[in-house]
Amino acid sequence: MNRTKIQTAGFTLIEMVVSTALLGIVTFYVMGTFTVNQRAYMVLDQVTEVQQNSRAIAELIERDMRHAGFMVPIGGALCGLDSTTAPDTLYVSDPAPLLTTNAINGDVSAGVTAVNVGGVVVVATLDDVVIDGTAFYDTDANGIADSDFQVGGGIIITDAVTPTRGAACGVITAIDLGANMITFTRVSGALGALAFGASEDLRVVPAHEYRIDSPNTQLLRNGLIMAMGVEDLQFAVWFDLNDDNAVDPGEYFGDGSSADYTASGNDHGDSREMRVSLVTRTRSADAEFKLGQEQNMENRLAPGGNDGFRRRVHTSTSRLRNVVNRS
Numbered sequence: 001m002n003r004t005k006i007q008t009a010g011f012t013l014i015e016m017v018v019s020t021a022l023l024g025i026v027t028f029y030v031m032g033t034f035t036v037n038q039r040a041y042m043v044l045d046q047v048t049e050v051q052q053n054s055r056a057i058a059e060l061i062e063r064d065m066r067h068a069g070f071m072v073p074i075g076g077a078l079c080g081l082d083s084t085t086a087p088d089t090l091y092v093s094d095p096a097p098l099l100t101t102n103a104i105n106g107d108v109s110a111g112v113t114a115v116n117v118g119g120v121v122v123v124a125t126l127d128d129v130v131i132d133g134t135a136f137y138d139t140d141a142n143g144i145a146d147s148d149f150q151v152g153g154g155i156i157i158t159d160a161v162t163p164t165r166g167a168a169c170g171v172i173t174a175i176d177l178g179a180n181m182i183t184f185t186r187v188s189g190a191l192g193a194l195a196f197g198a199s200e201d202l203r204v205v206p207a208h209e210y211r212i213d214s215p216n217t218q219l220l221r222n223g224l225i226m227a228m229g230v231e232d233l234q235f236a237v238w239f240d241l242n243d244d245n246a247v248d249p250g251e252y253f254g255d256g257s258s259a260d261y262t263a264s265g266n267d268h269g270d271s272r273e274m275r276v277s278l279v280t281r282t283r284s285a286d287a288e289f290k291l292g293q294e295q296n297m298e299n300r301l302a303p304g305g306n307d308g309f310r311r312r313v314h315t316s317t318s319r320l321r322n323v324v325n326r327s
Contacts, residue, residue: 279294
């Protein structure tokens with residue numbers, strides 16, 4: 001009689017421990033590889049986003065710079081606040097409300113008939129809030145265009161009689177259509193506190209405002225968010241002081257080598273070129289990135305130290321053709 005010997009197969013405790021240890025080691029390296037790849041993907045995705053934002057923003061700003069001074073008094077082509085410790089604020093004349101068919105009478109602008117200056121809040125009474133005969137913006141949301149100025153947009157004021165007084169600029173907070181009154185917060189420029197008298201001819205033009213909402217790293221255009229992750233905006237302007245059509249030492253205001261740009265005291269009809277630099281950064285910091293430093297741009301010295309953000313700088317330079325060809 002044959003007997004079949006039945007054996008029970010299994011793992012010993014030592015084999016179990018060794019297998020578990022090997023599995024743990026393999027899992028550790030697999031997860032490490034996955035984490036590294038995931039981190040690399042996130043970094044690449046954020047850097048790509050920053051570069052795309054830079055290109056899109058730059059195209060819009062370049063277009064606005066090229067149109068600065070279009071059909072408006074050249075003294076009102078541009079204006080701004082130049083800061084050495086914070087982002088700059090830039091104003092360039094807005095060509096959108098202007099129709100070429102209505103520009104045959106020369107420079108298109110509104111005249112100031114009265115002005116009330118209360119600190120930085122200014123109330124200007126204009127001869128009309130429609131500067132070319134055809135309204136462009138709908139300010140009371142009734143579906144009908146009623147003004148060439150817009151709440152949240154910019155405004156530039158210059159003196160046609162004495163352009164060497166420079167310009168003043170700010171953001172519009174209210175428009176009274178019935179009284180042709182515009183209330184705005186003056187951001188830069190004084191024009192002698194916007195004094196109004198018989199020897200002056202204050203002219204007003206609509207403008208685009210570019211500024212940075214620093215806590216949120218947002219670029220705003222006329223108060224609307226254009227892009228996230230924008231940390232700094234710096235501009236510099238070339239004034240051809242001796243009319244030789246060449247950039248001489250000391251003529252590029254706000255570049256860190258020449259004088260800082262000021263809206264007052266500069267005849268913007270002498271402006272020939274503008275340079276705008278934008279600094280964009282990734283959404284989140286990378287603890288392993290050791291070169292995350294804020295950038296020195298134009299006349300602003302950035303604070304030192306590593307914060308882990310990757311940054312890109314885009315600089316746009318445009319000739320102010322609408323000013324140059326009429327100066």
